[in-house]
Amino acid sequence: MDECYCHVWEIDSVEIEDQLLENSIFSIEVHATFTYSNSEQDDEELDLAAQIDSLETETLRRTHRLPLDRMKSNPRSTIYGILNSMYIRVERFMVDKILDCATRMLGNKHYKNRNVLRMGVDVDVMVEKLPFDVDDDSDPETIPASEAAIEGLEEVKVDNTIDCAICLDSLSSGCKGKRMPCSHVFHGNCIVNWLGISNICPTCRFELQ
Ligand SMILES: [Zn+2]
Ligand SMILES: [Zn+2]
Known part of the structure; x- marks a missing residue:
């Protein structure tokens, strides 16, 4: 489905x-x-x-x-x-x-x-x-993450090639990415730009404080 x-x-x-x-x-x-x-x-x-x-x-x-x-x-x-x-x-x-x-x-x-x-x-x-509550009218307005939180992201070396969930391109093994506290890894640029718009992990909706 x-x-x-x-x-x-x-x-x-x-x-x-x-x-x-x-x-x-x-x-x-x-x-x-x-x-x-x-x-x-x-x-x-x-x-x-x-x-x-x-x-x-x-x-x-x-x-x-x-x-x-x-x-x-x-x-x-x-x-x-x-x-x-x-x-x-x-x-x-x-x-x-x-x-x-x-x-x-x-x-x-x-x-x-x-x-x-x-x-x-x-x-x-x-x-x-249904991924949302029908009766909930509140607009899930996005809040950017704090600069400190963005700067605090851990830089990691990718072991096995994965897809970056933001740009949908691959992060090949050996290259550098950034890891959110929920352990999801993205291209550094992708996640930094993303967090400038929204503090929620694009993969699992973990909220970066
Ligand atoms: Zn990316
Ligand atoms: Zn996540």
Whole structure:
């Protein structure tokens, strides 16, 4: 149960308040639809019709406003961050699609003088259990980690090649990475940029104090 779908498109519109911005931004409107089974029984005990009957969906909608500079300098970790903050288990193809669209828009003369570049993203994911509380309206606003905590991260040499969960590229054995107290290891740059946005481990949601 982990099929997913991701659709990304340009939104060609200008709002009056766009002119008030001093720096250009990307405004990315993400709709994440989670399909899950609300049945108490094991899937295997139900026939297909009953399984389909027990499916429920829940949609999270959020608009992320990102400085253009950040999208240019750290596109992968930035995109990873916005999807992860919406409880989406991020797959590389999702990041690639959003990055493709962003790159296309940045290279398109049509958008050259825009203060706000708008993009729509639809993500459908199948999950076993809804990863958030439906009744909880509170927006999980991200808080950056303290500089001391970021500086205090342990530098480690990678023994066996692993994937960095932020940029989804590999950290090959022998190269240096940084380890969070929860023991998850990332590229140094990736985790430092990430913690500047959010103090939560992108892999296990451990909170760095
Ligand atoms: Zn990385
Ligand atoms: Zn972790």
